[in-house]
Amino acid sequence: MTYNNCTLCPRRCGVDRTAGQLGYCRQPGRLRAARAAAHFWEEPCISGRWGSGTVFFSGCTLRCVYCQNHEISSGGAGADITPGRLREIFEELIDQGVHNINLVTPTHFLPDILPALRPKLPVPVVMNCGGYESVETLRQLEGLIDIYLPDFKYADGALAAALSGAADYPQLAEAAIREMVRQTGPFVLGEDELLAKGTLVRHLILPGHVENSLAAMETLASIPDIQVSLLRQYAPPPGLTLPAPLDRQVSDEEYAGVLSWAELMGTPVAFTQDAQSAQSDFTPAFDGEGI
Secondary structure (H helix, E strand, O other): OOOOOOOOOOOOOOOOHOOOOOOOOOOOOOOOOEEEEEEEEOOOOHOOOOEEEEEEEEOOOOOOOOOOOHHHHHOOEEEOOOOOHHHHHHHHHHHHOOOOEEEEHHHHHHHHHHHHOOOOOOOOOEEEEEEOOOOHHHHHOOOOOOOEEEEEOOOOOHHHHHOOOOOOOOHHHHHHHHHHHHHHHHEEEEOOOOOEEEEEEEEEOOOOOOHHHHHHHHHOOOOOOEEEEEOOOOOOOOOOOOOOOOOOOOOOOHHHHHHHHHHHHOOEEEEHHHHHOHHHHHHHOOOOOOO
């Protein structure tokens, strides 16, 4: 994998990022990250007691209009680092006692991340992504990722195109998740109830788009050996002006309806959220901590 003729994500832009050309992710041919710290707001089997050692990378291969991390996904926050420095960051986080190393939106920087993962770290490595991944790229990660933590945002291609600029999201994300499961195998919890390996799929319910979530539950019910986290944490991000219905939180009726449908479909929902989760306060400050 290289930044030359970049095809790391499904956009397959083909640009030479080492020569200053920018593709869809708008990122150069070198690592950029905005925060590295213990993170306590993942699912309990990821965060545990001492937190997940989370590195937030700059840029994204999606352009979700409601992105809670828009400061780094499209706002330019972040600083350049070397693969050597990234390895040091991993080791510093492990010294702090984190349960795992959590890579957030790493795909477009994998040529520099992979060397930092070798030799194998003494804690599990999590790939935390939007689900819009290339199977070809994922196959280069086999043996290096213990836990996949993807989103499955959309089962509706038209909605995916309107909100994230990715009409092909449903089929590509499903194929990516199936590849992730092939690599990790079944969901395995250790004696400490922390996830040792497996694929945990997140679905964020969007206000006013319950039909998309119902279809997503059907798709996820068809994928073996996953667990699902059904998220109610959507809140209009500060600094963004969004049209209705994205200008409000998910209602009790919307969340209950999706959860009931998931139970009916046999979707393996392992984690749910209450209304208190819909707070922008859970988004960390992208202030360069730990970088």
